[in-house]
Amino acid sequence: MQLSIVIPLLNEKESLIELHDWIAQTMQSNHFLYEILFIDDGSTDGSWETIEKLSAEHTPVKGIRFLKNYGKSQALHAGFAQAQGEVVITMDADLQDNPEEIPELYNLIKNEGFDLISGWKKKRYDSVLSKNMPSKLFNWAARKTSGLKLHDFNCGLKAYHSKVVKNIEVSGDMHRYIPVLAKNAGFQRIGEKVVQHQARKYGTTKFGAERFMKGFLDLMTIWFVSKFGRQPMHLFGALGVLMFFVGFAFSIYLGIDKLFIHKTGRLITDRPQFYIALTSMIIGTQFFLAGFLGEIMVRSKKNENTYAISKKINL
Incomplete structure (x- = not known):
């Protein structure tokens, strides 16, 4: 199988059918053999019923449902464990990531030899004060601490060679630092690609301002673990x-x-x-x-x- 598309979600019922159709159209027009793994992280709005309906109608659709909300890192961990594609794509379920970016991301991994490509939402449609400025500060600190010259560590749209997702462990709130985890595991060909960012069409964001404080604390944790985790x-x-x-x-x-x-x-x-x-x-x-x-x-x-x-x- 060429592609596994892993999509963690929480209460995104309104977006799922439109997102699936958009992905399917892109995959079919590029003749990809693919699977879509929806990871329902404890939704209460009927998202799982929508996933069941999509899976009954479309063979590539697969689903995992958590007993409760455990967090995005755990959802990605579960998706990575089940992914069968040579290249694994992660994206958010809120329609802010564009599936039409996938063919180029696939090419960078499969044909250009990268281990991981991280998306860079250069032009954002989020609030400047609540997200853009804190995000820039957060990314600056992550670059200085990790040594990786990425502009947008927190972008949900990323592409991985399958060997990467099978050899890293995403836990806690470490989904923001998957490129750092990959680097610490020995994968050196890590790059980034400017990707489109769309305004949210349905619902509201599931992440508040507190995520940046948690992000900085996690950054300190991963710095410590990368330096001394194996030999404290x-x-x-x-x-x-x-x-x-x-x-x-x-x-x-x-x-x-x-x-x-x-x-x-x-x-x-x-x-x-x-x-x-x-x-x-x-x-x-x-x-x-x-x-x-x-x-x-x-x-x-x-x-x-x-x-x-x-x-x-x-x-």
Whole structure:
């Protein structure tokens, strides 16, 4: 199979039929062998019933329904696990992504040799204050932290070689950083393409301003995981040794001062250096133990799904 189109959604009933017809028309006009995987992330508006109807009428349509709303990352994880295409396309279900971009995205992966192509919504139809400005700040921070020169990390329209989606684990709220996850997994041919962005036709956005705060926190998480996730002892152990050394040095100083310089001076416990030494050694020991426990957890970690599927269609 050439293409798998993975579409996570939450309460997008009004858009689904129009989106499907638009995708199908594009696929058929380009003679693609394809599948469409709708991942219903706990919709309550009848979206799943629409997916069932589409799957009954169109063989390429497949569906996964979550028991409740788990989040976009978990929806993508489930879709990636089921995708069978050589190239995997992700897009949003709100009609703001244009399916006519897919043939060129496919060509960049299949024929140009890219591992991942991220869309860049250069011209947006969102509110400047609530989305555009925070998005620019967020993307700037992501570029500086990750080293990837992408303009729009959060664009839902992306294309992947199948080996990428089968070798990364998208969890938490890490869907914003799939290019970073791919880079950390060893995939280096990551590019971007300017894509069209359309104004939302139905409903309202499911993401509020708080997503940017979560995004920045996730950015710090992924930076830490990429640097020290496999060997946490390299960070916590080093900090622990440094803090313990500082405390031990103060202890030596206090001992020498008491034994050889101010023999009849005040008690060691009356001096502030004593508490600096004690606190530093305790914190250093705790840091070292945190690194040790982190190493044990990394080596004993088992891959576990963080979502529950209630139904599947054509899978």
